[in-house]
Amino acid sequence: MSIFSKYNDDIIELLKKGLSSREIARQISPDKVSGIRKHIAKLKNNTGILNACENVGVDPKTVPMLWLKNKNESVRVTNPLFEKLSDEEKNIKDIDFLNIFKDKIKPITLKTNDNFKSIALFDRLVYTDVHVGMNVNPDGYSLYGGLWNEEELTKRLTLMVNHTLDNKKSNTLLIHELGDFLDGWDGYTTRGGHSLTQNMDNQKAFDTALTFKIQLIDSLIKH
Numbered sequence: 001m002s003i004f005s006k007y008n009d010d011i012i013e014l015l016k017k018g019l020s021s022r023e024i025a026r027q028i029s030p031d032k033v034s035g036i037r038k039h040i041a042k043l044k045n046n047t048g049i050l051n052a053c054e055n056v057g058v059d060p061k062t063v064p065m066l067w068l069k070n071k072n073e074s075v076r077v078t079n080p081l082f083e084k085l086s087d088e089e090k091n092i093k094d095i096d097f098l099n100i101f102k103d104k105i106k107p108i109t110l111k112t113n114d115n116f117k118s119i120a121l122f123d124r125l126v127y128t129d130v131h132v133g134m135n136v137n138p139d140g141y142s143l144y145g146g147l148w149n150e151e152e153l154t155k156r157l158t159l160m161v162n163h164t165l166d167n168k169k170s171n172t173l174l175i176h177e178l179g180d181f182l183d184g185w186d187g188y189t190t191r192g193g194h195s196l197t198q199n200m201d202n203q204k205a206f207d208t209a210l211t212f213k214i215q216l217i218d219s220l221i222k223h
Helices: 007-016 021-028 038-043 046-056 087-093 098-100 150-166 202-220
Strands: 065-069 074-078 122-129 173-177
Touching: 007 021, 007 038, 038 046, 038 150, 046 065, 046 122, 150 202
Parallel strands: 122 173
Antiparallel strands: 065 074
16 A cells, blocks of 8 residues: 555645645645655546546545546546555454444433533543453452442443543543553553453453443543
């Protein structure tokens, strides 16, 4: 895949505005990526392909060939902007993740505020030490006993999301997770320094952690 793939969409938008290659390079490449202006020229020289793809609503990076027809011409064009995916990238791209998870992730109960008015630039949600899979009382002598399982995590997540909505002051939310999201893997700390007693196996911990993240984002993004 081209090292410039991440720039393509931005460059195309700037080309439409009539900016010169120098002006685009200055805006699009603060780190001065070598060859960026040459790449801009490549896109600029293929505006016909870009326009044709835009007219029919397709991504020029995914079209290997175009056949342009009208009453006077019939032209078959090999698309130089086509980017061939590796087998691994294609397999990942073909997975319909949303369809896989949509029936597995239960929505959480939310509070609503229909009369909200923004009074700030942004809000922050900061959380840490979720410790998915942690066994808080393996021998029965812990000072901090109780449960720490999937049901308890969902309760805490619901409290956190609703607290965030109760204190909402803007329409932009920055989410900062500060670490220790999973308690361990294979019954050890992330560094493998010492063992940890777990209440889930690796697969269950992964599924629970993924569900937590999807529920968090899915609950907040609409607000």
